[in-house]
Amino acid sequence: xxxxxxxxxxxxxxxxxxxxxxxxxxxxxxxxxxxxxxxxxxxxx
Amino acid sequence: xxxxxxxxxxxxxxxxxxxxxxxxxxxxxxxxxxxxxxxxxxxxxxxxxxxxxxxxxxxxxxxxxxxxxxxxxxxxxxxxxxxxxxxxxxxxxxxxxxxxxxxxxxxxxxxxxxxxxxxxxxxxxxxxxxxxxxxxxxxxxxxxxxxxxxxxxxxxxxxxxxxxxxxxxxxxxxxxxxxxxxxxxxxxxxxxxxxxxxxxxxxxxxxxxxxxxxxxxxxxxxxxxxxxxxxxxxxxxxxxxxxxxxxxxxxxxxxxxxxxxxxxxxxxxxxxxxxxxxxxxxxxxxxxxxxxx
Numbered sequence: 001x002x003x004x005x006x007x008x009x010x011x012x013x014x015x016x017x018x019x020x021x022x023x024x025x026x027x028x029x030x031x032x033x034x035x036x037x038x039x040x041x042x043x044x045x
Numbered sequence: 046x047x048x049x050x051x052x053x054x055x056x057x058x059x060x061x062x063x064x065x066x067x068x069x070x071x072x073x074x075x076x077x078x079x080x081x082x083x084x085x086x087x088x089x090x091x092x093x094x095x096x097x098x099x100x101x102x103x104x105x106x107x108x109x110x111x112x113x114x115x116x117x118x119x120x121x122x123x124x125x126x127x128x129x130x131x132x133x134x135x136x137x138x139x140x141x142x143x144x145x146x147x148x149x150x151x152x153x154x155x156x157x158x159x160x161x162x163x164x165x166x167x168x169x170x171x172x173x174x175x176x177x178x179x180x181x182x183x184x185x186x187x188x189x190x191x192x193x194x195x196x197x198x199x200x201x202x203x204x205x206x207x208x209x210x211x212x213x214x215x216x217x218x219x220x221x222x223x224x225x226x227x228x229x230x231x232x233x234x235x236x237x238x239x240x241x242x243x244x245x246x247x248x249x250x251x252x253x254x255x256x257x258x259x260x261x262x263x264x265x266x267x268x269x270x271x272x273x274x275x276x277x278x279x280x281x282x283x284x285x286x287x288x289x290x291x292x293x294x295x296x297x298x299x300x301x302x303x304x305x306x307x308x309x310x311x312x313x314x315x316x317x318x319x320x321x322x323x324x325x326x327x328x329x330x331x332x333x334x335x336x337x338x
Binding site: 004006007008010011013014015016017018019020021022024025026027028029030031032033034035037038040041042043044045 | 074075076077078079081082083084090091092096098099103104107108122124125126127128129130131132133135136137197198201202205208209212213216217223226227228230231232233234235266269270271273326327328
């Protein structure tokens with residue numbers, strides 16, 4: 001069975017990007033937005 | 046019963062698990078726990094009262110709308126967490142979350158069961174979701190600024206019917222304060238939701254195929270993901286059973302890993318000749334077909 005390498009490399013690259021984002025504190029930013037009622041989503045503003 | 050036949054259970058469980066914080070419905074507010082910064086791989090509005098996770102499309106628009114170098118109070122993060130998350134999921138399984146986990150995709154499949162005349166969606170409309178992604182999720186939030194220099198979440202504000210259903214209508218129902226503030230924008234969004242409701246009855250998954258920016262992101266990975274659909278030409282009889290059963294109208298023998306494929310795997314179950322199978326990481330040898338047995 002032949003193993004496909006390109007998708008594995010792409011996967012690893014994106015995991016590294018995700019970890020970089022987390023280490024920059026982006027989880028806290030997403031959390032801050034997610035726990036606030038999104039007026040745009042509701043259709044108010 | 047095979048795993049493929051249990052897809053409805055996966056969709057139901059996913060819907061309930063992603064929106065599991067029921068007490069919010071009685072308090073008239075949204076869940077605000079610390080796990081809510083975790084992105085979910087589906088279009089599930091984080092302003093749905095019981096949502097436990099963050100919609101990646103809402104999150105990424107917020108990054109684009111508020112990342113500014115020239116404003117001291119702006120933030121300098123660019124959404125690497127969300128971009129990495131989307132890329133990691135996409136490179137693993139492509140659009141599989143659309144077919145197995147997305148509550149709005151599930152709703153469209155259920156609505157399509159209503160018996161009425163059905164219409165196929167023209168292929169050119171399927172390119173519209175990339176325009177929505179580029180314009181409403183990336184460019185407009187980045188480039189169009191208010192008087193303070195910040196952008197808006199354009200897709201959430203003007204289009205997202207999942208947000209209208211899960212957040213708008215839900216919060217309007219449980220919160221008198223929010224009900225009192227609804228105006229033109231809410232009406233606009235409700236009309237969009239109604240349009241998609243009608244369309245999903247007569248066509249297969251119209252929102253996923255023509256408008257969903259998250260589907261557009263995952264679609265870009267379908268041909269290169271670790272998970273792949275494999276077809277075996279020598280076994281295919283062109284009976285079109287896969288096309289008939291496909292929830293997104295794909296002729297599997299023409300393009301098994303089409304960007305439209307939501308990896309529901311129904312075609313594998315439908316094909317009685319063993320002409321369709323899946324592969325994960327490694328390429329498989331075809332199984333002998335049922336007819337040959």
